[in-house]
Amino acid sequence: MINSKYDQSRLVTDVQGLESLRKGARDDDPEALKEVARQFEAMMVQMIMKNARQSNEILSEGGFFDSDQLKMYQQMRDEQLSVSITKGGTFGLADVLVRQLSKDYGISTDDTPEVAQHNNIQGMLDRGRSFPASRYDPELMAQWRQEYAEERERAAILKAEQAEIKAQAAAAQAEAKALSEKLEKGFESPEEFVRNLYPAAERAARQLGVDPKVMLSQAALETGWGRYMIRDESGKNSFNLFGIKADRRWDGDEATVSTLEYRGGVPVKEKAAFRAYGSYEDSLNDYASFLQSNPRYSDALKNADDPAAFTKGLQDAGYATDPAYAKKIQRIMSSPVMAKAFSTPSNQG
Structure with missing residues (x-):
């Protein structure tokens, strides 16, 4: 031995x-x-x-x-x-x-x-x-055969799991791409507009203390319920829901387009540069940050819990040159179209 x-x-x-x-x-x-x-x-x-x-x-x-x-x-x-x-x-x-x-x-x-x-x-x-x-050594040989069989089984299970994960990732990627392409085109109806934007609007609205419906109504006014989005010269969607312009404080992407401004109560077409975002949620969050970082909107934010006073405060602070801007937002908010959009089960918050 x-x-x-x-x-x-x-x-x-x-x-x-x-x-x-x-x-x-x-x-x-x-x-x-x-x-x-x-x-x-x-x-x-x-x-x-x-x-x-x-x-x-x-x-x-x-x-x-x-x-x-x-x-x-x-x-x-x-x-x-x-x-x-x-x-x-x-x-x-x-x-x-x-x-x-x-x-x-x-x-x-x-x-x-x-x-x-x-x-x-x-x-x-x-x-x-x-x-x-x-x-x-029969015991050793039997043990080896058993362990080898288990190893083969584990390898087969691992390969199957990896194939399933790969398939799920491919499906998720395809779904995300399809959704991105769809959102790039804009929205086909007020119901689709509300359904896709409400979750992000609700999160952004909490930062300001306003009703998410006020934000969606203002966005609906600015974009025609998402059907007329601001696009750059190549046609790419800027995802800008609130018509916020790219002034000297903005260092991100821009989209320059023709816009209708009111000068002395008279509508005038002008070229203007607008902020461009990576997503609609980025636009909603930037809107909240834009209002909070500008002292001239402080009076409007003091009335955040009152939709009429809030929108009137935005207009008085010069958010838009349209003299009927606040009333238009309020009409959209109380319109049958908005009511119908929120009556859809998937849109009820």
């Missing part, structure tokens, strides 16, 4: 055990000689297993389990398995090496006559006939 002080060297990943074995070899320790011979025998077994693996790789190439990670773990398992298979000494090659090397280097192994007989070549052949490969 092998001395327990070299047991660690049988673990292919144990560097300390290998160092202990090297020291024993330098000291001509008979037990170290036996362990070296055993590990040489294990290398031969490992080469046989490696050749078998390579033959199998031809059949499994391109399959579920043809991966560098799996091959790495299989190689580590085969290395350890080869050591375990030779542990019982049933091959006999290690015994022959020990006898030959101990004679060549004058190392005494203290074998009994029975052990010496056991180590001769005829004994090796006899044991080979008595112990077929399936009996070397």
